[in-house]
Amino acid sequence: MDHSQLANMCRRTKNLDVSETGQCLLLSILYWVFDYFDSHKRFGFSTFKYLEEMKFFICILALQQLYVQSVAQDFDFFYFVLQWPGAYCDSRHSCCYPKTGKPAADFGIHGLWPNYKTGGWPQNCNPDSQFDDLRVSDLMSELQREWPTLSCPSNDGMKFWTHEWEKHGTCAESELDQHDYFEAGLKLKQKANLLHALTNAGIKPDDKFYEIKEIEKTIKEATGFAPGIECNKDSSHNSQLYQIYLCVDTSASKFINCPVMPHGRCDSRVQFPKF
Structure with missing residues (x-):
C-alpha cells in the first residue's frame, strides 16, 4: 500500500466524521514523508529498515482505525x-x-x-x-x-x-x-x-x-x-x-x-x- 492508496481509503470510508478523516489523512501524510525520504535514500541502511517498519506500523494503525470506526458507527x-x-x-x-x-x-x-x-x-x-x-x-x-x-x-x-x-x-x-x-x-x-x-x-x-x-x-x-x-x-x-x-x-x-x-x-x- 502506498500513501495515495491510504489517503483514498480514508476518503472513501463513509462512516468517518471530519475529525476522524483528518486523523486518517494525517497518517497518510506521515506515510508519505517516510516514503519520500526512503525513495530519495537520505539515510543509511539501518534507517531504511526502520522506515520500512514504521510504514508497516502506520498502515496497521490506519486500517485498525478504519475498521473500528466503521463497525462502531454503522x-x-x-x-x-x-x-x-x-x-x-x-x-x-x-x-x-x-x-x-x-x-x-x-x-x-x-x-x-x-x-x-x-x-x-x-x-x-x-x-x-x-x-x-x-x-x-x-x-x-x-x-x-x-x-x-x-x-x-x-x-x-x-x-x-x-x-x-x-x-x-x-x-x-x-x-x-x-x-x-x-x-x-x-x-x-x-x-x-x-x-x-x-x-x-x-x-x-x-x-x-x-x-x-x-x-x-x-x-x-x-x-x-x-x-x-x-x-x-x-x-x-x-x-x-x-x-x-x-x-x-x-x-x-x-x-x-x-x-x-x-x-x-x-x-x-x-x-x-x-x-
Whole structure:
C-alpha cells in the first residue's frame, strides 16, 4: 500500500466524521514523508529498515482505525426493549430474583440495541471495550431498580449489564460512551412510562386478557409512535404480554417511527400477567 492508496481509503470510508478523516489523512501524510525520504535514500541502511517498519506500523494503525470506526458507527437506530417481569417468570424460563430482592411490578429494561434499517444488527463491535462498573457507579441504584435481571441463579446484575454493553453498547460508541449508554436507557424508560400509560387506560397486570390493538394504541398515544409487541406463552399456552419495542434515534434521546417493525407472535387478545 502506498500513501495515495491510504489517503483514498480514508476518503472513501463513509462512516468517518471530519475529525476522524483528518486523523486518517494525517497518517497518510506521515506515510508519505517516510516514503519520500526512503525513495530519495537520505539515510543509511539501518534507517531504511526502520522506515520500512514504521510504514508497516502506520498502515496497521490506519486500517485498525478504519475498521473500528466503521463497525462502531454503522447503525441506523436503536430498539429500546422493555420487558414485563410477570411474563418472564410465568413461562418455561426459570426465574430468580436479584440479590437486591424482588423487582417492582413494572416494566424493566432489557436493552438498548443498535440496528440497521435493513433488519440486521451489529454486535460485539469492540472486544477491547469491556464493561466497567466503576464507570456507572453513580447509576448503580437505578440500574438495579430499572434494569434488573431475573436470570438464574440469583445475581447482582453485573453479568447481565456486561452482556448488554459488550454485545450491543460497543456498537454505539460513536454516539455514547459506557456511562451515557446506560444513562440513556434509564432516561428512555422514564420518558416512556409505559405501565402508567397502560394502567390509566384500564390495562392492568391482573391476569386478565386485553385486545392487542388496544395495547398498541395506548402505547402509541403515550409515546407518539407505534410500538412493536412481543408475546410469549405461559405454562397453559396462553399468549401473554412479554416485551415492548420502541424505536429510538441514534443519539438515544428521542423516540422515532420504526424503520423496521419487530413482530412478535401475539394472539389478538393477550394476557397481562401479575407479578
